[in-house]
Amino acid sequence: MLNEIFYAECLVCGCQINFRDILCNRCFNSFEQIVFRCNSCGYPLEVESKFCKNCLSQKYYEQMYIVYWYNSVMRNFMKYVKFHYGLKYKSVFEFLLSNVDIPGDYDYITPVPAHFTRKFRRIIQPAYLISKILSKKYGIKYKLLLKRVKNTKYQWRCKKHERIKNISGAFKAKANLKGLKILLVDDIMTTGATINECSKVLLKNGAKKVDVFCLTKGKPI
Ligand SMILES: [Zn+2]
Ligand SMILES: [Zn+2]
Known part of the structure; x- marks a missing residue:
C-alpha cells in the first residue's frame, strides 16, 4: 500500500x-545526443563531414538543429507521448531541451501542422509542445503559420521515392510572411521531405529565411 x-x-x-x-x-x-553535423546546414551525421546529402540536392531551409538520435529510449518515450493524454511528460521535454543552443534570432517559431485526424486522437502534439517550450526559452513569438490542406499518408508508410510526391502540396501559409525569419519545428524527422516542403511554402510566401529544429532523427541505415 x-x-x-x-x-x-x-x-x-x-x-x-x-x-x-x-x-x-x-x-x-x-538519450543519445547528436555529436557530428553537416558543416554547412547542421544535418546530423554519424561521422564528421563537410557536406550532407541534402546540401547536394535542393533544400529550402538554411540551418538545421537536431539534438538526439532516435534510439530505443527515445522511440519508447515518443510512443508513450503519442498514445497518452495529459502533460505528465512535459518535464521530460523540458529536460531534453534544456541543453539546446539555438544561436539565430527569429520573428516566429512555428510547428509543422499535424494531420487532421491526428489532432483529435492526441490532444497535445509533440511538435506544438516543443515549439512552445522553445518559444518561452528564447522569447521567440509562437504562431501557427502553416496549415495542412491535404491529408497525406504517414511518411514512414511511404517508400522512399514516394515521400516527396506524398507531401507535395500538403501545406499552405496562413498569412503573408514577407521578410520574416522563421524557426520551423518538428518532433521526429524521417527523411526531411516534410520539413523541406514546409520550408519551401514558407519561402514562397515571402519568408526571408527558414531554419529547422527537430528533437530527434533516426540514424541513417
Ligand atoms: Zn548539409
Ligand atoms: Zn526506465
Whole structure:
C-alpha cells in the first residue's frame, strides 16, 4: 500500500522509481545526443563531414538543429507521448531541451501542422509542445503559420521515392510572411521531405529565411 504512494513506474521501462520522477536514471541517461553535423546546414551525421546529402540536392531551409538520435529510449518515450493524454511528460521535454543552443534570432517559431485526424486522437502534439517550450526559452513569438490542406499518408508508410510526391502540396501559409525569419519545428524527422516542403511554402510566401529544429532523427541505415 505504502509503495503505491511513494513509488511510480518508469514511463519507458516500467521499473520502480520515486513517485516524483517520470523516467528512471538508466532511461534518462540513455538519450543519445547528436555529436557530428553537416558543416554547412547542421544535418546530423554519424561521422564528421563537410557536406550532407541534402546540401547536394535542393533544400529550402538554411540551418538545421537536431539534438538526439532516435534510439530505443527515445522511440519508447515518443510512443508513450503519442498514445497518452495529459502533460505528465512535459518535464521530460523540458529536460531534453534544456541543453539546446539555438544561436539565430527569429520573428516566429512555428510547428509543422499535424494531420487532421491526428489532432483529435492526441490532444497535445509533440511538435506544438516543443515549439512552445522553445518559444518561452528564447522569447521567440509562437504562431501557427502553416496549415495542412491535404491529408497525406504517414511518411514512414511511404517508400522512399514516394515521400516527396506524398507531401507535395500538403501545406499552405496562413498569412503573408514577407521578410520574416522563421524557426520551423518538428518532433521526429524521417527523411526531411516534410520539413523541406514546409520550408519551401514558407519561402514562397515571402519568408526571408527558414531554419529547422527537430528533437530527434533516426540514424541513417
Ligand atoms: Zn526506465
Ligand atoms: Zn548539409
